[in-house]
Amino acid sequence: MGLTRLLVRAAAARPRVLLVTTPGGTAVRLAAERELRCRDWPTAATPAGADLMLVAGPECRELGPALDRLWEDTPRPRVRLRAETAEDVAAALDTGRARLGATEHAHSGTGRTGRTPGQGEGSGRTRTAGGEWRTSADGERRAPVGGDTDGGMEMPGGLPMAEVGEDRDGLALDRLHVSLGPFLADWPSGLIVHLVLQGDVVQRALLGGPCGGGTTEPFWARPWARAAEGEPVPLAEAARRRAAAHLDSLGRLLAVAGWPAEAVTARRIRDDLLERAPAEAVLPRALRLQRRVGRSRTLDRLTRGIGTLSTADARAAGVSGPAARAGGDVPARYRRWLADAVDDVRRLDGRSLLGPTALDSEALTDAAAPPVPTALLDPAAQESPRGRWDAGRPPSVALAGLLPRLLEGTELAGARLVVAGLDPDPDELAAPIREFTGG
Structure with missing residues (x-):
């Protein structure tokens, strides 16, 4: 228990932030990057290394399941926040650090995945920092971040199996379906690219549809x-x-x-x-x-x-x-x-x-x-x-x-x-x- 408190206090003093930007949130992302650099808070490239998950930008329902999956993959102690405008960033980060420091007594019985006792594997529900429950539209275990695997067999846990297909030389080789996006570090937010791989070579690429509902006046233009x-x-x-x-x-x-x-x-x-x-x-x-x-x-x-x-x-x-x-x-x-x-x-x-x-x-x-x-x-x-x-x-x-x-x-x-x-x-x-x- 003493070690848990020590680690939580250390995380709260200088939390690692997973910055997730939704389409239309460029101005908020820029403000968040500047604020994190001024505070000397490190950023996390993956959920596994994050203490705070800051969603920057307007809400996008199409990307809600991907955001929930990122949240599920973030280990405890963790806090999920949203800043819809650039002016909200500093207050959101202050709130996140305060909530993170207050969690040292709350999660002593949870494992690495961050699920609380009694939360079902396929319930589709996650608990936010404020204590409310969120339920996905389908109530099922979500696909990996980046969307569906675009075909092929799947093993339990969403891991795709390879299938056989001809390469450019007519040879029958294993073919794997992989998706990149919509949320990766240093990636155009909301963009999904479905790839068909043979070995480490991209044989085919297909774009997924972007999230709508962004601003009608893009920040840079x-x-x-x-x-x-x-x-x-x-x-x-x-x-x-x-x-x-x-x-x-x-x-x-x-x-x-x-x-x-x-x-x-x-x-x-x-x-x-x-x-x-x-x-x-x-x-x-x-x-x-x-x-x-x-x-x-x-x-x-x-x-x-x-x-x-x-x-x-x-x-x-x-x-x-x-x-x-x-x-x-x-x-x-x-x-x-x-x-x-x-x-x-x-x-x-x-x-x-x-x-x-x-x-x-x-x-x-x-x-x-x-x-x-x-x-x-x-x-x-x-x-x-x-x-x-x-x-x-x-x-x-x-x-x-x-x-x-x-x-x-x-x-x-x-x-x-x-x-x-x-x-x-x-x-x-x-x-x-x-x-x-x-x-």
């Missing part, structure tokens, strides 16, 4: 959405938001690649940009990051040759933005992010307004027409972080649609690097619900 509605938006404001978005994508890729120190550096610069730091304070750090990451031979060797996408193929698929302009593999895209972020930092002192994403060619050649600002002649200066903004079909829809093609033939170890190298915005995929298929 907000300046472009406002400009599309006729509101005057300074180009410097759009450049600041786009540079921060590229650094956010870069931080996710670096974390997946196993370079956490530079991932933190990218995220610190991202947060400073969002806090409206001046260009002269950000530019030297952005240039150092560009040199260090862009010239890294280790990162280049790790990601070289995977997720190759030519500019022509990107344009044919309706992709614009950095992914189309990079015209290459994952290293080409993260170097494009770095170059674009540095260029945007240099635009922070501009005074022109965000203009249309496509200019009338006749207006450009008409001598009687007023001169067009230089910034409007640069397509990259007008694009949203993922490409040309279209509220009816955001650019991330085309990006996500490319994933099945890019993942097929890739080793499983490189699949997450391919996804992180494209980084479709989950807010754009979720609001509103659209036809979304791939494969």
Whole structure:
């Protein structure tokens, strides 16, 4: 009993937080990451290493079973919290630590799985930190996080068995169905990718439908959405938001690649940009990051040759933005992010307004027409972080649609690097619900 109290008090002093973001919760995630870094609280990559589970963003019923499964897999002592707005984050973390410290007498008889005595194996009920019970819609044991296994036999506990299928050479090999998502560390929240594996090679990939009900104005594309509605938006404001978005994508890729120190550096610069730091304070750090990451031979060797996408193929698929302009593999895209972020930092002192994403060619050649600002002649200066903004079909829809093609033939170890190298915005995929298929 004394050891249990000691461990609970140690966990409550500096709890490990599993940060789970729902689609539409980007602003809340950013606030939570910044708050955790300021408090020096560690984050957990899996439920097994977490003390607090913080759900950031609006409620999404479609993803409720996956959230409940994460909660079931979190060992006691544990506390589950939700922050629906950025302003709720600090109070939620304070509440979580207080509740965690108050659990030292409450769970002395529970095991590692965190089930209380009398809770049935298939009851589908979990107890939250506040003491209330939650019941799943089907009342059954839930599938593993990431969705169904998309076919194949299953063993007890949800573990899929391999089945036999022909590979690309016509050989009969074991084939395993695996799903990635919807909640993984440094993963587009809500996105599910169903994979068919033979050995460690992806033979087939299929996208699952995203969660709906997110915001109608995605966080990263907000300046472009406002400009599309006729509101005057300074180009410097759009450049600041786009540079921060590229650094956010870069931080996710670096974390997946196993370079956490530079991932933190990218995220610190991202947060400073969002806090409206001046260009002269950000530019030297952005240039150092560009040199260090862009010239890294280790990162280049790790990601070289995977997720190759030519500019022509990107344009044919309706992709614009950095992914189309990079015209290459994952290293080409993260170097494009770095170059674009540095260029945007240099635009922070501009005074022109965000203009249309496509200019009338006749207006450009008409001598009687007023001169067009230089910034409007640069397509990259007008694009949203993922490409040309279209509220009816955001650019991330085309990006996500490319994933099945890019993942097929890739080793499983490189699949997450391919996804992180494209980084479709989950807010754009979720609001509103659209036809979304791939494969």
